[in-house]
Amino acid sequence: MPHYAIKDLSDEKLMEQFIKERNPDVFVQIYNRYFVSLSKYIGWLTQDIEQGKDVTQLVFINLYNTPQLYDPAKNFKIWIFTVAKNRWKNEIRSHSIRKKHSEFASAFLSIDNEEKEEENINKLERSLKVKEKMKQLSDHHREVIVLKYSNNLTIKEISQVLDCNEGTVKSRLYYALKSLKELIL
Amino acid sequence: MDKENIPEEIFELLALKDYEQLSVEERQIVEESIGADLYKDFKTTVLEFRQEDNLLEPKLEEPDFMIRKPSFLTRVLHYPIPAYQVAAVFVIIISTFLWSQNKETKVVSTPNNSKEILQTGTTIDKDYYPEDLVFNL
Numbered sequence: 001m002p003h004y005a006i007k008d009l010s011d012e013k014l015m016e017q018f019i020k021e022r023n024p025d026v027f028v029q030i031y032n033r034y035f036v037s038l039s040k041y042i043g044w045l046t047q048d049i050e051q052g053k054d055v056t057q058l059v060f061i062n063l064y065n066t067p068q069l070y071d072p073a074k075n076f077k078i079w080i081f082t083v084a085k086n087r088w089k090n091e092i093r094s095h096s097i098r099k100k101h102s103e104f105a106s107a108f109l110s111i112d113n114e115e116k117e118e119e120n121i122n123k124l125e126r127s128l129k130v131k132e133k134m135k136q137l138s139d140h141h142r143e144v145i146v147l148k149y150s151n152n153l154t155i156k157e158i159s160q161v162l163d164c165n166e167g168t169v170k171s172r173l174y175y176a177l178k179s180l181k182e183l184i185l
Numbered sequence: 186m187d188k189e190n191i192p193e194e195i196f197e198l199l200a201l202k203d204y205e206q207l208s209v210e211e212r213q214i215v216e217e218s219i220g221a222d223l224y225k226d227f228k229t230t231v232l233e234f235r236q237e238d239n240l241l242e243p244k245l246e247e248p249d250f251m252i253r254k255p256s257f258l259t260r261v262l263h264y265p266i267p268a269y270q271v272a273a274v275f276v277i278i279i280s281t282f283l284w285s286q287n288k289e290t291k292v293v294s295t296p297n298n299s300k301e302i303l304q305t306g307t308t309i310d311k312d313y314y315p316e317d318l319v320f321n322l
Contacts, residue, residue, distance in 0.1 A: 024251050027248075027251065028248065028251070031248050032245065035243075035245055035246065036242065036243055036245060039243040040238065040241055040242075040243065043241060043243070044238075044241075049241055049243055052243065053243055053246065057246070057250070060248060060250070061250045064248075064250060064251060130233050130234060130236075130237040131237060134234070134237075145234060146238075148196060148200070149199075149200060149231050149234055149235060149238070150234075150235075150238045152200070154193070155193045155196065166193075167189030167190065168189065170188060170189055170190075170191050170193065170196070171188040171189045171191075173196055174188045174191060174219075175188070177199075177227045177230055177231070178227075180230050180234065181226045181227060181229075181230040184230055184233055185226060185229060185230065
């Protein structure tokens, strides 16, 4: 299959193709589309971006080895977010996730190391402030904000990931933004 | 307004536009649901969150679980060899070639190939003159 055709395929078609042919190039497409967004999603939930990456790797290893677990009739985006969240919950239960909370803060430092020191400090202060405030939100509130404004899911998609109705998502999003606003501003 | 019935559009607009950028229709939706002031505050909150979120961009890692073990031939062909070793082998090959060339030249130089050299000014004893060169004047 030509490379341009793989890029143009929907997630569901890619998975269908991968289940049939086990072509690694097809899987890499899926991996590249979702690695960053899933890592950030779990990273925000755990407050540790490294954990987010670890869980995402585990999700993809499992999907690579047993792709038939996915039903191509389902929306892949919703399915993979749900799987990632469940995987994270399982990992917490089995205590197999690395505990490296300090790396979350160090990630900010490493990003800005080429900029002026003063600018760095301001950025770090601001980002730590937002991070701290996000931590103070309830899990439900933090999660809807991340799904909406980091992962850009629609209200309908969020309701499917969280397995609740759209009204509940809108209500949670409203109160989450209100709480975060009061903490930040 | 009941929070469950807030139009979805509001949450989409918060991701895209400042209050000042909204069209007349969009402003009307905002006014009827959460109000301009709250929209502006929410917009600032979303902006702050997104700036933080962008800093967290995790590096896309190589899916190492997919890397297949290379075949024996591939491993042999891709075996790293230091440049000095390659240079040494090259020098040995060139030296061997030149040495063998030199040896062959010596073997090939047969009497048939050699040129006769006429030596002048050499006195020949009378008794050794070739007969056909003796003239009786």
